[in-house]
Amino acid sequence: xxxxxxxxxERLCADGAANLSLRAVARDLGxxxxxxxxxxxxxxxxxxxLIVEAYxxxxxxxxxxxxxxxAAASPPAQTWLAVARGVRTWAxxxxxxxxxxxxxxxxxxxxxxxxxxxxxxxxxVIVSIMxxxxxxxxxxPAGPDFDPDGLVTAxxxxxxxxxxxxxxxxxxARGVVRSFTLFASLIGGLTAELYGHLHRVADDFxxxxxxxxxxxxxxxxxxxxLLG
Amino acid sequence: xxxxxxxxxERLCADGAANLSLRAVARDLGxxxxxxxxxxxxxxxxxxxLIVEAYxxxxxxxxxxxxxxxAAASPPAQTWLAVARGVRTWAxxxxxxxxxxxxxxxxxxxxxxxxxxxxxxxxxVIVSIMxxxxxxxxxxPAGPDFDPDGLVTAxxxxxxxxxxxxxxxxxxARGVVRSFTLFASLIGGLTAELYGHLHRVADDFxxxxxxxxxxxxxxxxxxxxLLG
DNA sequence: TCGCAAGCGAGAGCGGCGCTCTTGACTCCG
DNA sequence: CGGAGTCAAGAGCGCCGCTCTCGCTTGCGA
Numbered sequence: 001x002x003x004x005x006x007x008x009x010e011r012l013c014a015d016g017a018a019n020l021s022l023r024a025v026a027r028d029l030g031x032x033x034x035x036x037x038x039x040x041x042x043x044x045x046x047x048x049x050l051i052v053e054a055y056x057x058x059x060x061x062x063x064x065x066x067x068x069x070x071a072a073a074s075p076p077a078q079t080w081l082a083v084a085r086g087v088r089t090w091a092x093x094x095x096x097x098x099x100x101x102x103x104x105x106x107x108x109x110x111x112x113x114x115x116x117x118x119x120x121x122x123x124x125v126i127v128s129i130m131x132x133x134x135x136x137x138x139x140x141p142a143g144p145d146f147d148p149d150g151l152v153t154a155x156x157x158x159x160x161x162x163x164x165x166x167x168x169x170x171x172x173a174r175g176v177v178r179s180f181t182l183f184a185s186l187i188g189g190l191t192a193e194l195y196g197h198l199h200r201v202a203d204d205f206x207x208x209x210x211x212x213x214x215x216x217x218x219x220x221x222x223x224x225x226l227l228g
Numbered sequence: 229x230x231x232x233x234x235x236x237x238e239r240l241c242a243d244g245a246a247n248l249s250l251r252a253v254a255r256d257l258g259x260x261x262x263x264x265x266x267x268x269x270x271x272x273x274x275x276x277x278l279i280v281e282a283y284x285x286x287x288x289x290x291x292x293x294x295x296x297x298x299a300a301a302s303p304p305a306q307t308w309l310a311v312a313r314g315v316r317t318w319a320x321x322x323x324x325x326x327x328x329x330x331x332x333x334x335x336x337x338x339x340x341x342x343x344x345x346x347x348x349x350x351x352x353v354i355v356s357i358m359x360x361x362x363x364x365x366x367x368x369p370a371g372p373d374f375d376p377d378g379l380v381t382a383x384x385x386x387x388x389x390x391x392x393x394x395x396x397x398x399x400x401a402r403g404v405v406r407s408f409t410l411f412a413s414l415i416g417g418l419t420a421e422l423y424g425h426l427h428r429v430a431d432d433f434x435x436x437x438x439x440x441x442x443x444x445x446x447x448x449x450x451x452x453x454l455l456g
Numbered sequence: 457t458c459g460c461a462a463g464c465g466a467g468a469g470c471g472g473c474g475c476t477c478t479t480g481a482c483t484c485c486g
Numbered sequence: 487c488g489g490a491g492t493c494a495a496g497a498g499c500g501c502c503g504c505t506c507t508c509g510c511t512t513g514c515g516a
Contacts, residue, residue, distance in 0.1 A: 018246060018334060021502065034505080035465050043503065103332035105423055106246060116428070123429070142370030143443035146454040151435045155428055180420070180436055181443040185409060187425075188416025192408070195333055197415075200344070200383055201351070207379045208408060215371040215409040219447030226374040251473065260495050262476080271474065 001039050003029060008046055009053075012096050017047065017106055047106060052118050054097035059121025061090045066125050076133040077222035083125055084186055084213045088206075091190050098194065102187050120159070123183075127160045130179045133222060134172065141178060141221030148173035178220045185216030229267050231257060236274055237281070244324050245275065245334055275334060280346050282325035287349025289318045294353050304361040305450035311353055312414050312441045316434075319418050326422060330415050348387070351411075355388045358407045361450060362400065369406060369449030376401035406448045413444030 007028045011020050022043050026033040040046045065086030069079040091098040100106075101119070133139030154165050156176060162168050168176075189212040192198050193205055202208040214224040235256045239248050250271050254261040268274045293314030297307040319326040328334075329347070361367030382393050384404060390396045396404075417440045420426050421433055430436040442452035 142446040184416030188412030215447040216444045218370040219443040
C-alpha cells in the first residue's frame with residue numbers, strides 16, 4: 001500500500017494529475033491493473049489520498065516557515081512573507097501537487113471530509129499571523145471599511161478562538177475578512193506564475209512574487225519590508 | 229465548423245474541460261468521430277479554440293465593465309471594482325471557461341501565440357485603470373517600497389505607452405508592478421470561491437469577494453468605497 | 457494433519473477515449 | 487464522360503477505468 005502511494009506520487013510528478021493512470025501505476029509496481037483495486041477503490045480515491053498528502057505538505061511548509069520566522073523574532077509582516085515564500089518554493093518544487101489542491105478540481109467535484117482538516121492547517125497559520133498583528137499593534141490596515149457582519153461563518157471565529165460572532169469587535173471581524181486577501185494573493189500570485197500568465201510580462205519571478213504579496217499585505221495592514 | 233464550435237461549447241458547459249470528448253461532440257452533431265478531424269487537428273486544438281474564445285469573452289466583459297463605470301464618471305478605484313465584479317459574474321456563469329484559462333493547463337502546456345493577444349485584453353484594462361489613477365492623483369499606495377528595476381519586461385512598459393524602462397519614473401514602475409496584485413487578487417479570489425476553498429469559511433460570497441478585492445486594491449493605492 | 461475460508465493477484469472483457477487509415481460516395485470541371 | 491478533389495463512415499490500434507471470474511496461497515480451527 002505504501003509502495004502504491006509512492007509509485008503514484010512518482011507518476012504524479014512525472015505526468016501530472018490529469019494523466020495519472022491507475023494502469024501505469026500498476027505497471028510500475030509490476031502488478032496487474034486489477035490488483036490495484038484491492039487497495040484503492042477507484043482512481044479518484046487514489047487522487048484524494050494524494051490531495052490530502054499535498055494539503056498536509058503545504059500546511060507543514062507553512063507552519064515551519066512561520067515557526068522559523070518567529071524564532072528569529074520577526075514581526076508578523078515578515079513572518080507572512082516567510083510563509084508565502086515557503087509555499088512558493090514548495091509549489092515550484094511540486095507543481096503537480098499544487099495543481100491538485102489549488103488548481104481545477106479533477107472530477108465532478110468531491111472534497112471528502114478528510115481533505116478539510118488538512119486544508120485548515122494553512123488557514124490556521126494565516127489566522128495566527130493576523131492575531132499576532134492584532135496583539136502587537138503592528139496591524140494597520142489601509143483597507144476599506146465595510147460591514148463584516150455575516151460575511152464569514154461562525155466556525156471561523158470559533159476556529160480563531162474568538163467565540164461567537166456577536167462577541168467579536170467589528171474591527172477584529174474586518175481583520176478576519178481581510179485575511180482572505182492574504183490567501184487570495186498567495187493563490188493568485190502562484191497561479192499566475194505557475195500557469196504562465198506572467199509569460200512575457202515578468203522578468204524576475206521571485207521579485208514580482210514578493211512585491212505582489214507585500215502589496216496585498218499592505219492592504220491588509222501587514223507592512224512588509226522588502227529592502228532590509 | 230461553427231456548429232462544431234457551438235456543440236463543443238455546449239459540451240464544455242455540460243461536462244467541463246477535462247471531460248470534453250471529441251467523440252461526444254461528434255455524436256451531438258450526428259456525425260462520425262473521424263469526420264471531426266476534417267475540421268480540427270486534435271482534441272487539444274479544439275480546446276485551444278475554446279481557450280481563445282474564453283479569453284476574448286472575459287476581456288470583453290472587463291472592457292464593458294470599465295466603459296460602463298467610466299460613463300458613470302466613477303473614480304478609478306470604483307472602475308476596478310466594477311471590472312472585478314463583472315469578471316466574477318462571468319466566471320460564475322461560465323465556470324468551465326474560467327477553468328480553461330485560469331485553471332490547470334490541460335495538456336503538457338502550450339500557449340500558442342493566438343491566446344496571448346486575447347489574454348492581453350484583460351491586462352490592458354488593468355493598466356488603463358492604473359494610468360487613470362496616476363493621472364487624477366487618486367492613486368495613493370499603501371504598498372511597500374521596493375526596487376522595481378528588472379522586475380517586469382520592457383514589453384509591458386511599451387504596452388502601457390511608457391516608452392523604454394529607463395524613461396519610466398521609479399514610482400510609476402512600482403505602480404506597474406503593484407498592479408500585478410490586482411490581477412492576483414482577482415484570480416486568487418475567484419479560484420478560492422469557485423474551487424471550494426471558501427467552503428465552511430465564507431457565508432456571503434459576493435461580500436467576501438468585494439472585501440478581498442478592495443483590500444488588495446488598497447495596497448495598490450486604489451481606495452474602493454464599499455459603503456456608498 | 458486435513459479442510460475450509462479468506463485474501464490476493466492474474467487475466468479476460470466491457471465500454472469509452474484519441475487518433476489513423478482505408479474505403480466509398482458525391483461534386484465539380486475540363 | 488472521366489478524372490480530381492472533397493467529404494464522411496467504418497474499422498482498427500492502443501490506451502483508459504472498472505468489473506468479474508478464476509485460480510493460488512495462506513492461515514486457522516477441527
